[in-house]
Amino acid sequence: MLAEATFKYAGSVYNDISKMGSLEGEELAKAYRNYVKHWGELKGFAMALQTGKNNLGKTAVELNRLIGYGPVTLDNTYVTGVDAEGNFLRDRRMSWSDYQLNMLNVQKVLVDTFGIESRANDALADLEGLAGKLNSEASAETD
């Protein structure tokens, strides 16, 4: 259940990033708010997964690394830590594509660990759906 929700929000964040790529001004601000909201949900569910009775071990480390302490912000910086005075440090940058790749990997890790059946916002759904349409089973039509 929690894994499915995490999966769904990872997909939402992926889609949000794609949408933001072509927007500006007020529309961008609105899309950015959605993105951050979805990130919050993603982080929440990911943390909830780790506070259950099962020790996720390596998966937990992986998820935390991929999702990060905070989302990638509009100037591509993201939170990497806290300084001595309690201010958030944002001294590293990550491209949107890389963060989208992280979202893809989050979904992959979740599927590998939990074997999620119902996948909402599966970022690979288009790929797999279209691949199914193509006729590629071992065909004898060589000539």
Place this chain on the structure above:
Amino acid sequence: MDLTQTFSTVFSDFADPKKRIFVGYLALSVMIAFLWLLFVKRQSLRETFARVFDRKVFFSKSALADYQIFVINRAFTLFISPLLITQVAIATAIYFALHKQSFISSGVFADANKALVVALFSVTLFVMDDLTKYLLHRWMHKWPPLWSIHKVHHSAETLTPITVYRVHPFEGVLYGLRSAFAQGLVLPVFIFAFGNTVDLYTVVGVNVLVFVFHVTGSNLRHSHINISYWLWLERVLISPAQHQLHHSTAERHFDKNFGAALAIWDWLFGSLHLSEQEEELTFGLPPEEASATNLLDIYLRPFSDTWRYIKRRAKKLFRLVRAPQKTPR
């Protein structure tokens, strides 16, 4: 599995519009053959009938071997195909890799005109498939270990639509991998660039261009009806006559016309041979190269041929390594 189930699994391709030997395409091919012989070659109806349904072709020893290989290979496909890498695996890997590139981002053209994207995708897939078929086919004629496998197909002495299934199982595997790579490459690139606007134009579940290929007599490539196109068209599309020429035993026809649907690759890479007029071609290979009818030889000779090739190459290598002092200064 009971008998009816086994029967329907083995012969399922005849009922599948995605396959070349779908009964509908076969019927259309017969019709095209009839029209060609009646109206272009101006033969009588009786002559046409006798020529199209020539018993010497369909019941030759070589053709009977074709039918047996058709059935036997089904068993191989059932076992081997689940083990092959799928185009989804390749596509996913490439899709991930595309995200790692910092100079491109996903979904950049996601708002493009849908009809245009779908048309472009369908065409690109068809062209990539055809190009990779040409390249693999050409390689199968050039590199001896692959030729030892591909010989099975060329050992056919009579050509019927079932001859397309007369291949060594390893060739089937190679073509399956080719397809996985070709499609596994085009798919993620398009989805990365165009997002979910990507789709395929299909008719009866198959790419519309492949459908056109089948409906215009793809089965006639492996037949004794030498339908040729206008010469300018034969530089673009492979006619049945051109493919039959590829199977011909005449030396001037060797290593020509490797193309599947498009002749463009042969034209570009110098292996094009336009069809010749009124030529009664012979097909097959000399008996010392391959057997037309012995099934054990057909399935096992690639192993002995490749082993001999490896031994020859190894001997050459040892000679090179062992005797540099003997070369005169």
